[in-house]
Amino acid sequence: MPIAFEHVSHIYNDGTPYRHVALEDVSLELAEGKITAIIGQTGSGKSTLVQHLNALLLPSAGKVLILDRTIEAGSQPKQLKSLRGQVGLxxxxxxxQLFEETVLKDIAFGPKNFGVSEEDAAKKARTAMQMVGLGPEFEERSPLELSGGQKRRVAIAGILAMDPAVLVLDEPTAGLDPQGTEQMMSLFHRLNRESGKTILIVTHDMEQVYRYCDEVVVMEQGKPKLRTDVQTFFHDSSLCRELNILPPALIRMKDMLRENGFTVSDEISDVNGLAKELARQVKRHG
Amino acid sequence: MGNFTLGRYLPLDSPIHRMDPRAKIMGMLLMLIAIFIPSGWIGYGIIFVCAAGTILLAKLQFGFILKSMRPMMIMMIFLFIINCLVIHTGEPLFVIGPVVIYKDAILQTLYIVVRLLLMIMITTCLTATTKPLDMTLGIEDLLKPFEKIHVPAHEIAMLISIALRFIPDLIDETQRIIKAQESRGVDMKEGKMQERIMAILSLIVPLFVSAFQRAEDLANAMEARGYAPGEKRTRYKVLKMAGRDYTLLLCCTAVLAGMIWLSRMS
Known part of the structure; x- marks a missing residue:
């Protein structure tokens, strides 16, 4: 089942002097079962876009199709709760958002809201803790006294415990250290590959887009400017430069090598591969 | 939130906006005292004319004032009902079921409603035309003389301005947390008692945590820039009373004196 926006507009504070058009006639289809990156400058409407996916925001015009639901402008949709259980944001x-006394309780809060029994919620919470790499020793600790990175994991586990079919993440790694970022992103990658979850990530980090995502949507001034797969997007840096985006380091490196007479194949997608290829060519000439 | 107009600043340009906040605060206090003097309908008429004149001068709309009245509506209706039930003086006017409505009940309620209306008109003249920061500057200056009896004027003013500064931030934060918890299946609008308590808790706790965090950050930032509460400080904005400010004070004093005279006469 597709996730689609059909002529969706969203206007904040309509009818007041603070009126602001955040989304303007957006028509967009998002691939299921893939990891899609949503990129664009601050204020381009990324966050507004993703908040339509679990009906936190309702469209001012147009309609949103998600899973088996249709959310149309002007209608007051019922049973949003079930949708919010299926689309984890x-x-x-x-x-x-953490508030419970213990980590386990906080993570179990989501599933319990969706009518899961106390025991099952705790079970789901434990599984989610394992997924984000929090050991059982954290279960009884207060989420408020953890470090920033650990808190972030608890919060994400709180959504994972709901076992949503679609996972929407708004800059999930902002403010994390490089190691934490790495672990987080490979977790999402694993969730997608192993459990087939559809994942949408709002991000500014092109390295992440390049390494972990399948598709890219570029937002600009409330409109999707481009939607394509990551291979095409990063084939060379021309498309990025056109959109005023700094391409990942590897792509820039490949470009520079090409400019200097090396032949670099498109297949090379990591630093090791590039280094080997480079060594081979240097040796051959040397 | 958007419909709440009581006490909101309106960025316009008018002679009233340009007045010294100290004069406006003092003027408001004098007028409020004048309202509480039982000077009868003539007195209220005079105050109404003064207040309405100021509102016109400040380029405010009467609709704005009426909107500010709205939160008071329920209170007034309640008051009217209570008055009808307990006041049994004056002539009986009409009968609704078992209750007899007396003339004084209506008059008493009307008195209070008129006083409230006047108070809102006058306070709006101050709050809608004075920037919150100017207001705190004014309050600080007016409290200065009381420093001799150990009233911490500067600290009070700083407290008020910081509190005001955080209001929009906390509103944003609340909205954000509500959204985050709604994503976790919290229903902020309906549900059983227990669920509602949980919903409120899931909002209040994170809000407190982040408010404390913000407060600590701000305290550190202020300290890092050398702020010390008791120190002597100069001001970027220096308040100066002009001719129109003295005129305002004179008018307000005259009105107050007039009210006292009127109440003595009757």
Missing amino acids: VFQFPEY
Whole structure:
């Protein structure tokens, strides 16, 4: 089942002097079972776009199709709760949503809201903790006294415990250290590959897009400017430069090598491969 | 939130906006005292004319004032009902079921409604035309003389301005947390008692945590820039009373004196 936007507009504070058009006639289809990156400058409407996916925001015009639901402008959709259980949305800096006494209780809070029994919720919470790499020793600790990175994991586990079919993440790695970022991103990658979850990630980090994502949507001034797969997007840096985006280091390196007479194949997708190829060519000439 | 107009600043340009906040605060206090003097309908008429004149001068709309009245509506209706039930003086006017409505009940309620209306008109003249920061500057200056009896004027002013500064931030934060918890299946609008308590808890706790965090960050940032509460400080904005400010004070004093005279006469 596709996730699609059909002529969706969203206007904040309509009818007041603070009126602001955040999305303007967006028609967009998002691939199921893939990891899609949503990129674009601050204020381009990325966050507004993703908040339509679990009906936190309702379209001012047009309609949103998600899973088996249609959310149309002007209608007051019922049973949003079930939709929110299926589309897990992780906000920017989600650690600010923690409130329970213990980590386990906080993670079990989501499933319990969706009618899962106390025991099953705890079970789901434990599984989610394992997924994000929090050991059982954290179960009884207060989420408020953990470090920033650990809090972030608890918050993300809180959404994972709901076992949503679609996972939407708004800058999930902002403010994390490189190691934490790496672990987080490979977790999402694993969730997609192993459990077939559809994942949408709002991000500014092109390295992440390049390494972990399948598709890219570029937002600009409330409109999707481009939607393509990652291979095409990063084939060379011309498309990025056109959109004023700094391409990943590897792509820039490949470009520079090409400019200097090396032949670099498109297949090379990591630093090791590039280094080997480079060594081979240097040796041959040397 | 968007419909709440009581106490909101309106960025316009008018002679009233340009007045010294100290004069406006003092003027408001004098007028409020004047309202509480039982000067009868003539007195209220005079105050109404003054307040309405100021509103016109400040380029405010009467609709804005009426909107500010809205939160008071329920209170007034309640008051009217209570008055009808307990006041049994004056002539009986009409009968609704078992309750007899007396003339004084209506008059008493009307008195209070008129006083409230006047108070809102006058306070709006101050709050809608004075930037919150100017207001705190004014309050600080007016409290200065009380420093002799150990009233911490500067600290009070700083407290108020910081509190005001955080209001929009906390509103944003609340909205954000509501959204985050709604994504976790919380229903903020309906549900059983227990669920509602949980919903409120899931909002309040994170809000407190982040408010404390913000407060600590701000305290550190202020300290890092050498802020010390008791120190002598100069101001970027220096308040200066002009002719129109003295005129305002004179008018307000005159009105107050007039009210006292009127109440003595009757």
